[in-house]
Amino acid sequence: MNIWLRRFIKHRDSALLALALVFLLAAILRPSIPFKHNIYTYLLVADISQSMNASDMTLRGKKVTRLEYMQNMMHEIVASLPCDTKVSIGLFAGNSVAAMYAPIEVCKNFAAIQDTIEHLDWRMAWSGNSRLRESLFVTAKVVRGMSEPAQVVYFTDGEEAPKLHAFNTKSLEEFQGGNDWIFVGIGTEEGVAIPKLSEDNQVIGYWSNESFAMQPGIAQISESTLGVRDDNVATGEHDRYISKLASEYMESLTQEIGAKYVKGDSTYHVLQAMKSQPPARRDIAPLPLSWIFATLAGLCVLGMYASRHPMRQIKQNLKIYRQEIKSRLFTKSEAVAHDNHFQ
Incomplete structure (x- = not known):
């Protein structure tokens, strides 16, 4: 040796x-060597129903709609996710959810995912109603149909339109899914009117109280077949329907299915909730x-x-530096003495 x-x-x-x-x-x-690690896959579901056009959120000191606030939060969440995380964007309207594409890796497809979020619009909705409770069954079916397991993060104000009553409240006793899902509440409880917009995104009125009402006995049939909201427009403030964040309703809903509710007042809180979710799956992948x-x-x-002898080299360098400093000081003192002599 x-x-x-x-x-x-x-x-x-x-x-x-x-x-x-x-x-x-x-x-x-x-x-590389085989390494078993956690794989995180998310289906980020965005509520694009018309109640998300209500302007009761604040972003950078400016009043914005719930939709705009949700988009900003989704941008920040995607930007904070580590590489190898997979993301899909889903849309919620009516009583169903549609995934825009299969989960894709967040770093390689960062621009595409952010562009999808940027172009979310209420005009993409296929129904004027929003039946959050009934959409859970479709959401679970969408997740099961994906190529790999995914955790759901649902961004919504929790608005049920038309309002729930004994005739149109779907039972969740047979619901399978929802474990460790996260529901993010977008909106405030101050209460604002929901604007009715034209195809050109111009305000033409506000949704009336009648728009959210349905006659008992026909609610299930109307919702399952037509899926449209009463088209009344409020003419005065007393006729307008006032929309609020349905926190209590979503807390109750999440308890029924084993999910978690988080108020969307902070991106940090949502990210912390996502970190507490178990991974979508564990798999063996190569570790480079x-x-x-x-x-x-x-x-x-x-x-x-x-150097072969680092300590000796350091000592020699220090000695050279000391000599150079002394020589400079000596030269400077001689120059000063010379100037004083001639003065």
């Missing part, structure tokens, strides 16, 4: 160069080792330029 160590010290530069080449070749081969060999090669190259 001592013989090999002495030979290495004697031919240190050549040995380090050879080692650097070996490590570089190893890095080029891109070796190239960076380790590349680092070792770099250290070998640096070692070639290091």
Whole structure:
């Protein structure tokens, strides 16, 4: 062992160069080892029903709609997710949810995901109603139909339109799914009117109280077949329907299905809730080792330029620096004395 160590010290530069080449070749081969790790996949469901056009949220000191606030929060969440996380964007309207695409890796497809969020619009909705309770069955079916398991993060104000009563409240006793889902409440409890917009996004009135009412006995039939809201427009403030964040309703709903409710007043709180979710699945994936060999090669190259006797070299450098400082000070003092002599 001592013989090999002495030979290495004697031919240190050549040995380090050879080692650097070996490590570089190893890095080029891109070796890896199997590693079991958590895989996080999310279906981010965006409520695009017309109640999301209510302006009761504040963003950067400016009043914005719930939809705009939700888009900003989704942008921030996607930007905060680590690489290898997969994301799909879903749309909620009427009594159903539709996924826009299968889950895709967030870093490789970052621009595409953010562009999808940027172009969310209430005009993409296929129904004027919003039946959150009934949409849960469709959401679970969408998740089961994906190529891989996914956790659901549902952004909504919890508005049920038309309002629920004994005739149109769907039972969740047979519901399968919802475990560890997150419902994010978008909106405030101050209460604002819901604007009715034209196809050009111009306000033409406000939704009336009658728009959210249905006659008992025909609610189930109307919702399952027509799925449209009463088209009345309020003419005065006393006729307008006042929309609020349905926090109590969503807390009750999430308890029924084993999900979690988070008020969407902070992106940080939503991200913390997402971190508490169990991973969508665990799988074996290759753990790359190239960076380790590349680092070792770099250290070998640096070692070639290091002194054989580092402490001796440091002492010599300090001695040279002291001598140089003394010489400069001596030269400066002589120059000052010379100037004083001639004055």
